[in-house]
Amino acid sequence: MEIKRFYDKPLAQASYLIIDNNEAAVVDPARDPQPYLDYLRKKDAKLTAIFETHPHADFVSSHLELKEKTGARIYINPDVGVDYKFEPLRHNEEVLIGDLVIRALFTPGHSPDHNSYLLIDNKGKEHAVFTGDSLFIGDVGRPDLREGAGNIQLSRKELAGLMYDTINNVFKNLNDDVIVYPAHGAGSLCGKNMSDELDSTIGKQKQTNWAFKVEDKDKFIEAFLEGQPFIPMYFPFDVDMNRSGAGSIEETLSKIPVVKNTSEINKDAVLVDVRDEDSFKEGHLKGAINIQAGEEDKFETWLGSIVNPKSPFYLIGANSDQIEKTKKRVSKIGYEGRLLGTYSVNGEKDVSDKQLDLDDFKNNTDNYTIVDIRNNSETEEGLFFNNAIAIPLPELKDRVNEIPTDKPIVVHCAGGYRSAIGSSLLQKEIPETTVYDLSDDVEKFK
Template sequence: MKVEQIYTGCLAEAAYYIESEGEVAIIDPLRETKPYLDRAARNNAHIKYVFETHFHADFVSGHLDLSAKTGASIVFGPTAKPAYPAIVAEDGQEFEIGKIHIKVIHTPGHTMESSCYLLIDETGKETAIFSGDTLFIGDVGRPDLAQHVIADLTEEKLAGHLFDSLRNKIMPLNDDLIVYPNHGSGSACGKNMSKETTDTLGHQKKVNYALNPELTKEQFIKEILTGLTPPPAYFPHNVLLNIKGYESLDEVMDRGSKALSPAAFEAVANETDALMIDVRNSDEFAKGFVPNAINIGLEGQFATWVGTLVPSLKHPILIISEKGKEEEAIIRLARVGYDNCIGFLDGGVEAWANDGRELDTVETISAEEFSKIFTEKPETLALDVRRKNEYLSEHVIGIENLPLENLNANMSQINKNQPTYIHCAGGYRSMIAISILKARGFVNLIDIRGGFAAIKKAEKLPLTDYVCPTSLL
């Protein structure tokens, strides 16, 4: 028996490859099928089942393409209503893969169809549980996401279902079970996930706040609903794609992989009103970029920020990248349902400049330079675009907070005529913010290199761990 966790950091997502006697089950695959097909081919095995723990909100699953390419059956837990052929399993139903079995455990709460899959080895021993978004390491799945798709499923109702699922279905299981969740730290599907991506169930019973046996149902509901931040806007759209179906990734890649000369790129951008996304790192972007391009670098949580900041999944997108990074950008967009990439700038920014076309730049200063300016002129406008909880934990006195996720709705409050200094934690989000503002006509924008980490290290400005008055929350 082989069990492999396939972890994708940018989405903090874990898929699973399970093999026995030449038969394979895949659990919660990402959109691209190649990693799973390649593993099966190397082992001369075939994929028999694709198990889905629920209809995912934070990514588009690869179950449909994987099934189409392998003939594997798609399996959901009870109550699921997919708009395509699939097995909707009964609670307790078992599936055979070689000499092992996978047992369905219906655990509603994160969503109503949410299910865990119990792995039973060749000897009949229960060895692991693939817990989806029901149970994470250090946390449990948030129960407020399904209501964005089905209105009468309130978060209180779902939290109550989750309490029952954990107490009646998960906690009675053996302590030595290995817990394999669908997500780790950094995912928006929970609020307190550990950086660890596996653990034993017994240890989770001791340390996971949601598994505290002393909690009443009412206390559990209050605890689990406290501190939830609004989910990214693309989540409900991804749920519907996973329920209704979607375009083949092969077609998405063919459409997006069109190499466009600078002249053709500019013409397509003008004709389609496409969003130009520059996926290079923030330092390279600042040195020179195609005017009106938005910087969302591949080195960060690229897909999540695209999903947070680009309202429509159908909006046409043009890619600007380093040579050889185009395919990665298109795939990572497709993972969260942004399938309408229509091409990329052949040769990147260098080709644009060599063609005699204008480049824009971003002014940057060091944390030390900014500290001197802000000390001499405390009225200087500066914005901290970190998340609200980051800002509340510690920030520079006098710098206001405008979280990046709220920028589009609040940019009218920024004075276009006044120089504005912007920082985040380390530079990734501040460059996104500046690129968005520049595309909207703001010109007096200065990035503080290294962000809050560099400002704090400089030890020149007073910091506080309580809330400063702010008008830009």
């Protein structure tokens, strides 16, 4: 028996291959099926089962493409209400993978149609549980994503109550040495207090995870609902896409045109420039938004938080290599269908950003309008500047009218990545006002 984890760090998303006697199953596969296919070929194993815990909100799954390429069956809770052919699995129903048993556990709370999957080895011992977005290491999956998406829509309070039942009636009954393999790690917006560890045991979670320690249901619900992070606008879109099933990633990406001249670009579309902030500030197309796509940047999350899934957009990069890599990242959240084209910068400098005089800013902060774009949970702990206007980055575009334009504007976050997005967004929305990005110089004011 082998369990192979695949981990996408920018999305903090984990998926798993289970292999036994040359037969394999995958749990919650990511958008690109190729890494799984390559590993199966290396191990001379045949994929026979695809287990989906629920319709994911934060990424698009390759379950349908894997089914079409391998003939494997998709197993999921039937209440999901999907558009593709699947095998329904309800609580305690089982599937054989080699000499292993995979038992479905109904674990609602993050979603009302959530299954976890308990792996029982060839000796009948409970070995591991693949918990999807129900149980994380140190936390449980947020309950507020299915109020307006999916086949079944419940209030966050109702889902919080279901999560209490799941913890106490399902997970607490598992053996302490059962390994916990969740679908997400620290940095995911699907929870709020996740550990940096990628796996644990039921016993350790009983000792360290807050959700196992709150005995009163009403107190559990109150604690669970408090302080949840913002919901990116692409989340409901991805829930529906996963219920339908995404098509071939290669086929879709190959149809995206390459733009050779800026005159071909529709100026009404969103321009997403993925270059590093220094290159962007040196010169960029007018109206472009700088969402950097470095290897470990949370590009996918911020693309789906800033660009509406209904909005057509262009991808602008330094060269074709960067463009090709970023196109795949766009597809992770299902946005490739809105991508009108890609463009490699050829030295155009429609606009160059002005550099902030840091000494003048330090000595005369009242001469600037300071916009703090950190999340509410961050600004509640205190502002770096007493006169700052706090507007979280996901709300910035819709709240531009709250920002005075009689002074130069300085945008800051906690480290510099988000402020590159926020400052470029304000430059687009209020071009008549000078907008500066404090960037990583914010460290000097903490």
